[in-house]
Amino acid sequence: MKRPIPSRRAVMRAALGAVPAAFLPLATAPLAAAGSGVSGSTGTARRGSGFAVPEPALSRPFGRVAHGVCDPAVSQTCDGAASQGPIEALKGAYPMSVPGLGIPLGGVGAGSFMINQSGTFGPWNFGGGQNGDRWQNRILPQAAFHFRERVGNKSAVVRTLAAPGPRNSGSLGPVADRSWGDPLPAWTLLKPGEGTYNALYPFGWIDYTAFETDVSLRFYSPIVAGEDRRTSLPVAYFDVRLTNRSTAVADVSVMFTMPNAPGNVGGTPATVRKGLASRVRTNRTTGVTGVTLGSDDPSNTADAHKSEWTIAARPAKGQKITYTTSWNGDGDGSDVYKPFRDSGALGNARLDDSATAGAIAVQARLEPGGSTLIPFVLTWDFPQIAYADNKTVWMRRYTNFYGARTTDRTNASAGGYNAYIPGSYPFHQSFAIADDALDDREKNLRAVHSWWDAIAGNSAYPKELRTAALNQLNQVAFKMPLWEGGLVSSAVAPTHGTRPGSHTPGTHLYWSPDSAAGGNNGMGSDVGSYGYMAYSYLFPSIERDRLRAVAESVMLDPYGNPGDPDVNNPWITLAEGTAPTPDNQEFIDRPAKRLYRMYAHARFHGDWDFLESVYPAMKRMMAFLQALVRSDEHLPRTRPTPEGAMLPAMPNTYNSIPALGRDVYDSGLYLLALAVMVKAGRRLGEDKATVTAWQQAFDRARTEFEDVFWDDANQWYRYTEYPKGSAVHLDTFYAQHVAERLGLPDLVDPRRYRAQLTRHYARFTADRDAEGNLLGARTMALPDGVTQWPALSSILGVAEPRQEIAVFTGTNYFAGATYLAAGARFHDAALRRHGIEMASAVSHQVWCVDENGFAFDTPEAYGTSNAAIYSYPAYERALAVWDTLDAIDSLATVLPSAHR
Template identity: 30%
Template sequence: MPLKRDFFKIPSCAWERGLGDIPERPASSSPDRGIALGGFGAGSFMYSISGAFGPWALKVGAYDQMWLEAGAFHIYEKSGTNPPKVKTLSSNPVMKPVWNKLRTGEGRYYALHPKGWVTYDCFDVDISVKFFSPIIPNNYKETSYPVAIWQFRVANQTKEKSEVSVMLTWPQPPFSGNLPRKGYKNYLKEQGDFIGLVLKANHPENVVETQDSEWCIATRRSKDVNVTYSLSWNKDGDGSDIWDDFKSDSILGDKELDGSNSAAAIAVKVSLSPGETKTFPFVISWDFPVVKFGDPCGEGTEWWRKYTEYFGKDSRASFNIAVEALNKHKDWEAKIDEWMNPIIDDQKVSKWLKTAAFNELYYTQFGGTFYEAGLKSGHEREYMGLHGDDHKFFVMESMTYPWCGTFDVRHYNSIIYAKYWPEIERDTLRCTADAIVHYDPLHQTPHDFGTPPEDPFYSFDSYGCLKRHWKDLPSKFIQQVWRYYYMYKDEEFLDYCWPAIKLTYEYMKQQDTDGDYLPNNDSAGPIADSTYDTWYLFGTSLLCGGLWVGALEAMEKMAEIQKDAVVNKVSQWLKKAKANLDEQLWYEAKGYYKIDTASKDPNAIMTGGLNGQRYCESFGLDDILPKEKIVSHLRKVYELCVVPMTDFNGDGIGECGAINGKREDGTNIGVNQADEIWAGTSYFLAAMMYRAGLKEEALRTAYGVYYITYENESTAYWFNTPEAWRDGGLQPRPSNPEQYQRPRAVWELLLEVRK
């Protein structure tokens, strides 16, 4: 009987797929994805399920759907008297033609973000690798580093002595789109046992974001580890130069194979006696210190990336970053495990929910992320000269919807910042408060911090919601401020945000046009006036009215803490708004709350209509409506919007998530957004269901989103979760790429289950 393979231990809840098993023509525009690498705001790339480096998101706000043809790991194995096996650890067809690529299924890919693993079944010895970047809760230093670590494990269970070499080939990758990065020059760097190759770019035609930028590939020597390298080989050839050098004797010649400086390679060789196991690391680090908004080749504002706070701003840090990673990666991984393991081991949480929650975090690194360490040029000071010592942060709504830190959407998923990176949450809300006070004369809450082609954090609300007078944004701001205060009792923070809260509260009072103490949706113009921006609401709506009641609940508490006399007026508004919302929208005959009072389908039901309840029930506030009616409404949402969706497993209950709305007779409303299933909204709904005691309904609702994202072969949305799909999981929107900000709302459900 063959011995069981001796690989790295991998959690059973890790997502798993055969290496290179890419579905043909799925709905996803990019199914060859995987773990995102690189710290917050450092630039990011994925190590994909075909064992390739890509896609890419190096430039803030940009996305490049490419996989490196010259970047890969390679194995040379010689076991006993058997002939050597030399293979490239990727099945991606873009790889160099002379390289001996893996066949589909010769390895298994596992993902539980921020960690990933690959095991290989095509060698005599047992070879596996794990890889990660140091994404660590309550850590703002290492979590910002531009670095990725791979640790190989080689276990010899044969009866023969074996030799194994691992080579990493690395080209000078493009930056983003057609932006120039040239003037290549490679250097050997050594410090004690550490050895690295630095790939630099210096040329007068480079843009500011690429000039003097550098990559580093590095490893560590020891008495058991032989390290060799090639300082230059031709990335534009067929790959035979570096392949032949490695294949001939399992080592590299410590020299240049050409003068192009277009690529480099580093190799580690170990010998193993029978029964012996060895591990050794590789590190990829990079140093692109500048972020530029506006015209990348012309005028624009420049910022320093967050990691430059620790490594300087002179574009010479990649080797130092690699050395720190080689020194400390075990400690970093231990801190990651300290966070992950209690969740992994929690028997109350289903495996699929753990899988979804961790893996949706890819977007926090790969979502066009910005995280800064100061203004470089373009303005004399930060916006209005306010708290320049903070660290501004955003992810894009999506690459197709290029808005920075979209505020209505973050309401669903920002629990991950509030709980795990609270300084990011604090700084984000303070910046929003600044915009409310100083940017808009009406003191509305802006939709976003701007868009990268313009001037984020100076020119707010690029989407234009201030002109359309969205009715959900001010309430969401008030609720988010309350959540942060409730969690951390930060009096200074509340003092700072309180003027903005009062101003945006006064603005919202003016949106009551009929004297019922509730905002009135009118949706005049080409875009509707809430997060459902193509689904028009009219009169009193459950969505905006419920959020307003929830905001008044929060404001009443904060006014008491501030000892502000406005508390009396807030309490009056709250009492009347809550009563009127219930009276106007409760549909006794059907047992749910209607969508609004004056639209084409006022008796319709909205999946996300009770979103204002979530922050109240989670953070010490009263329910926005009678509890028994909330439960009845959520049960009806399940009956009308979840159960009838496509049933993939034959149990009579749909596995797609919750459609956004239905008419009272169960038919579709016939509006694009109403007839869509929003992944993040379904997860958020599931959290409310679970809290309301509808636990089976909650988990079935959320499982449908998980199934469409991670299991369904016709969709293949893993690490690319769309904002929306139609019943059955197809027709995603936006379509290319699909990746979207909101699905991290799955953490609302996971944390609810763990309470």
């Protein structure tokens, strides 16, 4: 918390005055340059734009939402067909891509919502059992900004700064998942195309063109690399800049309307949020006035317990603020629109007694050529998140900075470390959060720019990759609604008798399922490992605490290889591991990924105490992996897929590509794990005999790797022990690339490594879209003249090599980084060029092809013949784009302040 709770309350008691009936003149710091509101901004302001919008920002015509792709080969829910339930996932397009999504607002773990390309508030993800960790496709029709101008003697013009929502339909009927509603019917909306929507996370900008006044809106949350407090806050800033380009005086006013809304709607169990109330407060010291909309009833469910919203503004000299604490949010909106339309002001009184919605308005007079900036903020205090039919309740991370405390010593009755201490959080903190946010606005904005400018404005990174890297970060806040600030209670017994995260003080768990669409490894140790660089550099405490919990889970599990946390009750219930023997385990990449990430975190941050704390778990995972090696071999064996099987065994993250015996991907990770253990063991003073045994195992396994996988005729490492034929995998060198990044010995023969990369790039990248753009690199390739795969799984009797020939977005980013790093190592400009081309190709398909609908909903993979055939939006693997950036220009150099 910025100030201790007791003194904060004393300040509030002194500062909270009577309800203001008129504008209070307040001194504020002079506004900085029009481009940013702070110095050091990236980009330049355009004519008609009040803010500097950097070149890599995604840009779309405001309110014109594409229809979205819908190929006959995939699920026809995109054409209006009824959902076929779980079978949708097997058809590759569930949930479907959604055009028109935008920047999410809200801190990590605080709950969040998007400002979509129609300018409305939605979709939503406040998480927990009520929405199953899949965002809810809804908007708040009552939430909007409204603008009124009266230029000279002309009549006043009033518009709501939003456009009608898309009404998507196919030949079979309406497509609800690609549609959202409009703001309230009594409001006069903008037309699609009357503005430009720009996005580069965490910032969004909308420039409106329907007025004589230049009107621009900037919105963002204070996501600050390397810092928990601001990054976790439930804060959405809205800065409105107004410039009078006419030769007459302009009277202007901006109104912000907001309903007293629940965070979750339509889920099971249903959210109960009763006892609505509203009030206005002004802190005369800071000059902040806010309307708070709350809910407090004993029958409320945990996700709504003592919850509230605050809309607030801090008027500057020459600005006047008015408000209403209640209008009918269930009506058509005419009651709050009329006074604003008539005068640009609100009456400083209730319009009804429902407390269902509130509003604030700020007025100003602009001389010709004059400009003003009006800072608004929306904050919320939904302090709890619940799972397992409300049987497990957590505090959110931001509450720790506003009073919530956790146990700091082992105490069985308190559930070990990191249990919430009852009564420590005062609740009803949304105004305090809003007051702090506006008081610290410029400082917070500078803190965001301190790391963001280094990426957004770094010309060493291609523009397309800056677009992808920054916008891809949106999912850390939007897709991951649980970053906990202490366990409140759980009526569900932990799987192992004690919950992960309760053994080390100061641990705050973060729930990161691969995607609610498929896969739920919330430990981040499957596809999430491709984004380890993003977490390591930007959210290091999340990475550390997640790895702490993984280490605890490993030590609790009978076999040292815990399965997925339960999506219905994460970090309380987990799948138990099974006894490791060769040929009987699936996903054998996970232990090695967990292990190397522990070493990587320690190395990147110089946190060798952390390494020592997780080292017992690392040894246990190494033993698990070694148990997968046959006595007469030196590499692990995964569970094979029998020929003609209806469903494949899942050897690793490429779960439907058959692995027969040993495979190059898992074997490379096994070598990486051994190399890490040798390095970590030597640093931590491990017994010499143990380190020697690991080193010998590494040497033998590396020799066997070359013998088993190198295909001299094709000059590549074959993917697996095919009984006939050969095929090569794009991600062959995942482990080798990580080893290079961690300063470990080569896992493969460097000459062969370079030969495969150099000779076979064109084999992976032959596919183009209808405009001739590279679609990206496919996952696997065959020898010249060969069309039959040497091994192919059969899913539900349909032989279709989807994963073999699909373009995996995150794999392209990671493989692109591999090419870039190898190019630097071997002084090979062609390899570096190929790495950038591969990564830029998928960035183009995701962020530049509007009709795909992939922006802010990046798919796991799409087809090489047609990007409309895609699978699993919102997977974490695409965060690998940060590894691509690191391979171009080291993040340790670019982001030194964030990397500590």
